[in-house]
Amino acid sequence: MERLTHNFNDRINYKGPNHPIIVWGACFLWVTSMFAIAWSLALFYCVGDVLVILRLDLMNSVVLLCGIIMMPTNVHILYMISQGELIDHKSKVICCPLWLCMICIIIINILGAVLCALRIRTCWSKITGILARSLLQYRSAPKYKHFMDSVQWNLRCCGLNSYKDWFSRDWYDKIRDYEWDPNDENFNKLNQHSKQEAHVTDSVPLSCCKSGSCIANYLTEMGTSFINVRGCGTHVHRIVLVTLAGHLFVFVSVILVETILLILIKKQSKGKARLEKTRISRGGEYNVKHIMTVRDNFDVSSGSVQMDSDEDEIDDDAD
Incomplete structure (x- = not known):
């Protein structure tokens, strides 16, 4: 032990x-x-x-x-x-x-x-520009729709600065959500009208809801108790800023x-x-090895001489 x-x-x-x-x-x-x-x-x-x-x-x-x-x-x-x-x-x-x-x-x-x-x-300006573009292309670009839905679900926020940012955006997919018939004679007229004027509504995407399902339409009349009203710009900016600061600290x-x-x-x-140069110049290391080698050889040679002298003495006595 x-x-x-x-x-x-x-x-x-x-x-x-x-x-x-x-x-x-x-x-x-x-x-x-x-x-x-x-x-x-x-x-x-x-x-x-x-x-x-x-x-x-x-x-x-x-x-x-x-x-x-x-x-x-x-x-x-x-x-x-x-x-x-x-x-x-x-x-x-x-x-x-x-x-x-x-x-x-x-x-x-x-x-x-x-x-x-x-x-x-330039973090704040970049984040606000990206979120504004995501709101604008929410309906036309699937990657921006997935991005905004993920941000709003995970951070429990809605819009850029508040939920009202969605009111001035033509984010609703009328053909998919209302299931209008493309063969309807009034379809082309309504589609052209939607392209010319921005669709103003008092509804938000379902990703703004506090729970899995809620009332996300007619918010002016029904109220905003079921949705998140705070904007996502501040939350996203804080997360990106902390991430960049952590990377900067590591670098x-x-x-x-x-x-x-x-x-x-x-x-x-x-x-x-x-x-090493000092030892070589003084010859310390090599001289020590040389001395030790000579000493070992001297011991061996002296021992052999002693053994030979003893044998000679024994031979003389025997004679």
Whole structure:
């Protein structure tokens, strides 16, 4: 039991050749790369169409690219740490030196941080423009209809600024919802009239309802107790802003950590090279080996001489 405890304490108190900041920084970067890959793939798989409409697909692609590029570099650093080797900035990662890989990671994260800052600056105008376009093309474009329905159901909101935004939009599909007969002689006249003038109504889509079914028509007379009256612009803007701020924090963190690791790795590599030059110039390491070799040879030769002298004495006595 004491032996196991002693071995465990030795492992805890073990100090490798690398700086502790390098070890913890490499672990942080490895976890960050894994999270970036998993998070970006999950967003593409679950809400890929929403990302395209909100124009966040490029930002998510940059996050995925950063995670993929960081992975082999972090694995290389952690492998050298696990083997107890001193990390050299000139060591090869697949086909490139370590310092070049780290500089590429820093550059890509700087580009991602710049894109995040630009999107944060114009976030509100972009979101309002996208939602206004979705309301306008709700009936004609299925992707915008699906987008607005998903936003209104999940965020429990209605319209851009309020539910009244739907009143001035020709969002109702008259042919589908009212099942008018296209062969009716009055169909063409009504269809032309609907194209010339915007259809003003006091109804909203069913995705504005608080529950699965509600009264979404004749809201002026029936009231708005069954629907969500708050607009979706503020909610969507807040979610996108938080997402961009999280991405910006990750980009800046990776830039700082990678820069610190690159500086420390170069310093300890230069320190090792300087130490080796000092030993070579003084001849300490080679002289020690030479001395130890001579000493071992001397012991062997002296022992053989002693054995031969003893045998000679025995032979003299026998004579």
